[in-house]
Amino acid sequence: MKRMMMVLVIAALALPIAVLAAMVGDAEHRIANAQVVRVAIRGYDPRDMLRGHYLVYRFDWNAEITFVGRTERLCVVTAPADAPARVRPLAADGTEASTAGCALVLKGWGEVLPEARRIQLDERRLQFTPAGVASGRLYVPERHARELERLLASGKVQLTIDLAVMETGRASVKAWHIDGKTVDAYFAQ
Amino acid sequence: MFANRYLSRWQGAGLIDAAGAQRIVDWERAQARPVWLWALAGLGAFAIGMGVLAVVAANWERIPGWLKITVNLALNVGAAAALFVSWQRGWEKTREILAIVLSGLVLSGIALISQVYQLDGPAWQALLLWMAICTPFIALVTRSRVLGVAWAAAATITYLSSIEALDRLLGRLLHGDAVIVMTWVPALLLVVVGIVRGWFATTRGQADAIVACAVLALLFAASVPQVIVFRPREEVGTIAAIMASLLVMALLLRERRRGDDAATPLMAIVLAGLGVWLASMLIWKLAGANDTTHSTWSLTDRLPALGAALVFIVFWGVVSWLALRAGRRTLFVLAFAVITIRVFIIYWEAFGGLLNTGLGLIGGGLLCLAFAALGWHIARRAGRPVEAAI
Numbered sequence A: 001m002k003r004m005m006m007v008l009v010i011a012a013l014a015l016p017i018a019v020l021a022a023m024v025g026d027a028e029h030r031i032a033n034a035q036v037v038r039v040a041i042r043g044y045d046p047r048d049m050l051r052g053h054y055l056v057y058r059f060d061w062n063a064e065i066t067f068v069g070r071t072e073r074l075c076v077v078t079a080p081a082d083a084p085a086r087v088r089p090l091a092a093d094g095t096e097a098s099t100a101g102c103a104l105v106l107k108g109w110g111e112v113l114p115e116a117r118r119i120q121l122d123e124r125r126l127q128f129t130p131a132g133v134a135s136g137r138l139y140v141p142e143r144h145a146r147e148l149e150r151l152l153a154s155g156k157v158q159l160t161i162d163l164a165v166m167e168t169g170r171a172s173v174k175a176w177h178i179d180g181k182t183v184d185a186y187f188a189q
Numbered sequence B: 001m002f003a004n005r006y007l008s009r010w011q012g013a014g015l016i017d018a019a020g021a022q023r024i025v026d027w028e029r030a031q032a033r034p035v036w037l038w039a040l041a042g043l044g045a046f047a048i049g050m051g052v053l054a055v056v057a058a059n060w061e062r063i064p065g066w067l068k069i070t071v072n073l074a075l076n077v078g079a080a081a082a083l084f085v086s087w088q089r090g091w092e093k094t095r096e097i098l099a100i101v102l103s104g105l106v107l108s109g110i111a112l113i114s115q116v117y118q119l120d121g122p123a124w125q126a127l128l129l130w131m132a133i134c135t136p137f138i139a140l141v142t143r144s145r146v147l148g149v150a151w152a153a154a155a156t157i158t159y160l161s162s163i164e165a166l167d168r169l170l171g172r173l174l175h176g177d178a179v180i181v182m183t184w185v186p187a188l189l190l191v192v193v194g195i196v197r198g199w200f201a202t203t204r205g206q207a208d209a210i211v212a213c214a215v216l217a218l219l220f221a222a223s224v225p226q227v228i229v230f231r232p233r234e235e236v237g238t239i240a241a242i243m244a245s246l247l248v249m250a251l252l253l254r255e256r257r258r259g260d261d262a263a264t265p266l267m268a269i270v271l272a273g274l275g276v277w278l279a280s281m282l283i284w285k286l287a288g289a290n291d292t293t294h295s296t297w298s299l300t301d302r303l304p305a306l307g308a309a310l311v312f313i314v315f316w317g318v319v320s321w322l323a324l325r326a327g328r329r330t331l332f333v334l335a336f337a338v339i340t341i342r343v344f345i346i347y348w349e350a351f352g353g354l355l356n357t358g359l360g361l362i363g364g365g366l367l368c369l370a371f372a373a374l375g376w377h378i379a380r381r382a383g384r385p386v387e388a389a390i
Helices: A002-033 A115-121 A142-154 A183-188 B003-012 B018-031 B035-058 B065-089 B092-116 B123-141 B145-161 B163-174 B179-197 B201-226 B236-257 B263-286 B303-326 B329-350 B352-356 B358-382
Strands: A035-043 A054-060 A069-078 A086-091 A104-112 A126-130 A137-139 A159-165 A171-178 B228-230 B293-295
Touching: A002 A171, A002 B065, A002 B092, A002 B123, A035 A104, A035 A171, A054 A126, A054 A159, A069 A126, A086 A104, A086 A126, A104 A159, A142 A183, A171 A183, B003 B018, B065 B092, B065 B123, B092 B123, B092 B145, B123 B145, B145 B163, B145 B179, B145 B201, B163 B179, B163 B236, B179 B201, B179 B228, B179 B236, B179 B263, B201 B228, B201 B263, B201 B303, B228 B263, B236 B263, B263 B303, B303 B329, B329 B358
Parallel strands: none
Antiparallel strands: A035 A054, A035 A159, A054 A137, A069 A086, A069 A104, A104 A126, A159 A171, B228 B293
């Protein structure tokens, strides 16, 4: 009984460490085996882009628009390594759902806005959030935050996110860049 | 010395004589510790800790992600190993402190990995993971009341952070709002956890602490019908809550037969709390509400809201009576205060305009004083010693 109790206690104490290690392993595995899709992003609120240590952003898809309405999948037509990917939304109702010619398919949720509504909201036509990247926040090193906010407000830089897309279609943020460079490399130049 | 004031009072009341008072003073002197030196050492240790944190924080972004995670994992392994040794050797205080430290390190590890890998997801998922992987070692290794309360508090925070997601899920399953399932049933679950914990002799103290937290949760959950109008379209959630209550009552009945004195008042609270829910829902059904939930504080709905308020007052009257019988003066005072505040709110809502006048204020003040005097009189007549809170 005492021996069994000891085994149970050791197992219980090892559990959190095993889970933490598994989280790291899983994240590394996803990044290593996923296809990378680069997407342009822009700040959510021009008056308040950085909240604390986070940049609040929205995706700025380079999209071919063929319908108006809801979408739950994006067909990634081309995914160059050093430029934003070209995508085509697939209609949720199945009318425009062909995945022929897609390098990969990204799952999530969104909508293709009619032009009039787009102008009214001052938004992009394609509003899409990939599954697994719902928060819309990026951690920003504090020493660069103020300068980054100034650059974003001036519109002189392009921000991009590299999404690591799994076979299931879910994505996670692998890295983000300013004008194609990592954050530290950009501010070091 | 802190005891001098009390010694004079006790001597004056004839509880102890001069010789007894002197023996207490001599014993206290012999037990005295160099408190100021301990405080100075503590201040030094705190300053070192803050300094280390400041250095790390200032260089945080320069530290590579892999190094941060490696250090965190190493700290977790170290804390787990130290906890194991403490448990094996029976070092009680060290064991409990290390359990808290390890829990904190695990949570910081989850947050750190999420930050380094930019992992996404709602906070409740991280908290749920944290609870799932820490609860086993807390259950097996710890014994103290403090850990019991801390665990119950962590479970409550985790639950509350997930309430929106749970509401959406239950709403789809039950085709409507599930307020009674989301508030009453989790409080019952906490009662069950406390009871099961109490089955082991070494953890009875911790079990009592968890049950005390569960009682607070039950009291809060039973007060929810007071602030919302809730009339479900489907009765599935209500039936589920009734079934859960009956199961808990059966469990408490078993405990009572095994000689647990606390089981009877708990059964009364569970029964009364369920009664509050059912009575309130019946009132809103008779008032014509249909699958609506919104807060109401005023008597603009007049009779139904007054009826719900009376149900609430009756419930807290039951709680205060149970507290008096059990000698729990603090709980009795709390329950009486809740009743007083609710009655005062009824007075305010009924005679709101009068409160702009001096007479209205005097009336409200007299009402509060009358209740305070009544509560004091009842508590003194009960004549029980002051027990621990709850």
